[in-house]
Amino acid sequence: MTSAQPPSPGWERPASDRVRLATIPGAGPYVEAVLPPDVLRVGPTGGPGPWLDAAYLAEHAAEIDVLHLHTGSGRVTDAAVQCWSETVRRSRLPLVVTVHRVRSAALLGPATPTDAEDEHLDAVLGTAEVVLTLTSGAADAIAERFGRTAIVVAHPSIARPDPELGAERGLVGLRLRAVPLPDQEAMVRAALSGAVSGGGRLRVLVEAGTDVDRSVRERAAREEFELVVHRADERAAQFQQLHAAVLPEPPGTHSRDLEICRDVGTRVVAPSSGWLQGQWGDVVCYGDDALGRVDPVSVTGAIAAALTRPMLLPADRTWRAEQLEAVRRVHAEIYAQVAGDRSWV
Numbered sequence: 001m002t003s004a005q006p007p008s009p010g011w012e013r014p015a016s017d018r019v020r021l022a023t024i025p026g027a028g029p030y031v032e033a034v035l036p037p038d039v040l041r042v043g044p045t046g047g048p049g050p051w052l053d054a055a056y057l058a059e060h061a062a063e064i065d066v067l068h069l070h071t072g073s074g075r076v077t078d079a080a081v082q083c084w085s086e087t088v089r090r091s092r093l094p095l096v097v098t099v100h101r102v103r104s105a106a107l108l109g110p111a112t113p114t115d116a117e118d119e120h121l122d123a124v125l126g127t128a129e130v131v132l133t134l135t136s137g138a139a140d141a142i143a144e145r146f147g148r149t150a151i152v153v154a155h156p157s158i159a160r161p162d163p164e165l166g167a168e169r170g171l172v173g174l175r176l177r178a179v180p181l182p183d184q185e186a187m188v189r190a191a192l193s194g195a196v197s198g199g200g201r202l203r204v205l206v207e208a209g210t211d212v213d214r215s216v217r218e219r220a221a222r223e224e225f226e227l228v229v230h231r232a233d234e235r236a237a238q239f240q241q242l243h244a245a246v247l248p249e250p251p252g253t254h255s256r257d258l259e260i261c262r263d264v265g266t267r268v269v270a271p272s273s274g275w276l277q278g279q280w281g282d283v284v285c286y287g288d289d290a291l292g293r294v295d296p297v298s299v300t301g302a303i304a305a306a307l308t309r310p311m312l313l314p315a316d317r318t319w320r321a322e323q324l325e326a327v328r329r330v331h332a333e334i335y336a337q338v339a340g341d342r343s344w345v
Helices: 029-033 054-063 081-090 114-127 136-146 184-197 215-223 232-240 256-264 296-308 316-343
Strands: 020-024 066-070 094-100 130-133 171-176 200-209 226-230 244-246 267-271 282-285
Touching: 054 081, 066 081, 066 215, 081 171, 094 114, 094 316, 114 136, 130 136, 130 316, 171 184, 171 226, 184 200, 184 256, 184 296, 200 232, 226 232, 232 256, 244 296, 256 267, 267 296, 282 296
Parallel strands: 020 066, 066 094, 094 130, 171 200, 171 244, 200 226, 244 267, 267 282
Antiparallel strands: none
16 A cells, blocks of 8 residues: 655645644654644643543533644553543644554454444544554555554654674563553463574563563573563663664554664564664564464464574665654644644634
8 A cells, every 4th residue: 555645735824833742652763753843732741642532522612723642651551531522623733644553354363352442533533634554554554444544654763773782692681561461471371482593692672660560580590581671761871782682562463662773773584564774774573463362383383583683784874864853744734734724623
């Protein structure tokens, strides 16, 4: 499928009349990265913000020109989304939606029941004036499952390599996410097997506050692998030290961590059920299913294969800067057009 092109603005706002924008969530690396420099942010920039409250939205809708919802946050999905979507429509407030996670029909299968996440997407995509996503595969899934055409915009750069840090050949990092894996110990065991069979060693990366299974901690205490607990702002530095990073992302999603790895020059091993190969072609995939359960044998094989490949260089900064500027320009054009459409209502 050929991705839709961003609309050309048919209405130009005066330079002094900046588009007033509210985002959900209020902040985050991706949200901040794609923000055009000339928009006026409205509302708090911490957490999901107040705009998910239907009563607050109705009361303050006149204070903004555009509302931009980034899906994928559990707090967003758990909102009373039908009532919220009705409030958006009644307020005649232009809604832009960026879909960060959508599962394909092939992945779900006919026996998979509709869940809260799908109901959420169905409601917000039916309300949105413009739909964005990050890869052509995800855009195809949105068209197939929800009947909407999505504009494809690349995930931009969100990290810079540290010139003082080097990478260790053969060092594999497994990131344990705050979102629990179906079986942490099985994933660690498969990653350890792949690292050792590839002639390397394993480091398990955990951000402070993430739950780690007791069995995993016990194996680390026996020095079968290294367990590193780090701060959120140290994530890029941790990735940069690796030959390969294993990113057990949920099914049907895109990955911020993948983009950090690309920025700092670390090879990625990731599940095949997401859209990660569409983000970056240089990804080694392993098998998983619609519930995120992985095939341990394929994990081991993917890691061993990744270690046979050359270590990567960081992404070209000039190209990444140009890409970032293009992504911001698309957002600016979309905001200007939908805000202009509202002004004629």
